[in-house]
Amino acid sequence: MKRRFDGPGSNNLPATTNPALGLIARWSTSAATGFALTAGTLLLGGCGILFQNHEKRADATLQPTAGSSASGSLTFIERADGVQVSYNLSGMPPNSEHALQIHERGDCIVSNSSDGGPVFSPAADRSRSSKVEGDLATIRADANGSATGFIVAPDLSLDGVRSVLARAVLLHRDTSDSYSLSPRGAGPALACGVIRQ
Numbered sequence: 001m002k003r004r005f006d007g008p009g010s011n012n013l014p015a016t017t018n019p020a021l022g023l024i025a026r027w028s029t030s031a032a033t034g035f036a037l038t039a040g041t042l043l044l045g046g047c048g049i050l051f052q053n054h055e056k057r058a059d060a061t062l063q064p065t066a067g068s069s070a071s072g073s074l075t076f077i078e079r080a081d082g083v084q085v086s087y088n089l090s091g092m093p094p095n096s097e098h099a100l101q102i103h104e105r106g107d108c109i110v111s112n113s114s115d116g117g118p119v120f121s122p123a124a125d126r127s128r129s130s131k132v133e134g135d136l137a138t139i140r141a142d143a144n145g146s147a148t149g150f151i152v153a154p155d156l157s158l159d160g161v162r163s164v165l166a167r168a169v170l171l172h173r174d175t176s177d178s179y180s181l182s183p184r185g186a187g188p189a190l191a192c193g194v195i196r197q
Contacts, residue, residue, distance in 0.1 A: 058076040058197045062074065064191050065191060070191040072089030074195075076164060079152070082152050082154035083152070083158060084153075085136055092141035092146070092147065097175050098186075098190065099176035100139050100151075101169070102119070102133075102136065102156075102167050103118065104134075107168060116170050120132075133155040133162070135176055136169075139171065166195065168192055171189065171192075
């Protein structure tokens with residue numbers, strides 16, 4: 001009697017003298033289907049990783065300068081509205097205010113406010129009404145000499161001409177006037193760090 005064979009997945013396998021051949025045909029079809037499903041899942045998962053929104057990020061660790069105990073860390077994350085600068089600082093005098101500034105040079109060999117070079121200002125045309133981009137904010141220390149928070153700097157980036165990468169960020173003893181035409185800092189630096197990816 002002849003039996004009809006409808007393909008490897010069919011229960012109507014051709015009659016053979018070796019029953020193991022029928023099992024191998026069924027197993028290879030199941031394995032091929034499983035492999036195809038696994039490969040498809042991995043491929044789609046890989047596309048998801050490929051098209052994820054990878055944020056640009058950099059960090060700076062502030063070390064105290066001579067005679068200071070101020071230190072801390074800063075994280076720079078590029079967003080659609082600018083660079084978000086998150087800070088966690090300590091060792092400042094209690095209830096004091098300090099300028100947090102990015103300077104042109106990218107080293108922390110600082111003994112006074114001018115050693116880091118001028119405050120970072122990539123804007124070509126400066127007027128009295130425009131803020132110096134590198135003058136991030138005035139940081140207020142709490143009763144314990146600590147400060148935690150974030151700032152959004154709309155005119156900075158982590159690449160291109162407005163990039164803050166490889167520049168020094170200084171925490172100064174005093175506050176500053178961020179609208180000054182030639183800002184060079186706000187007193188001696190209490191802490192300094194270089195912005196790195």
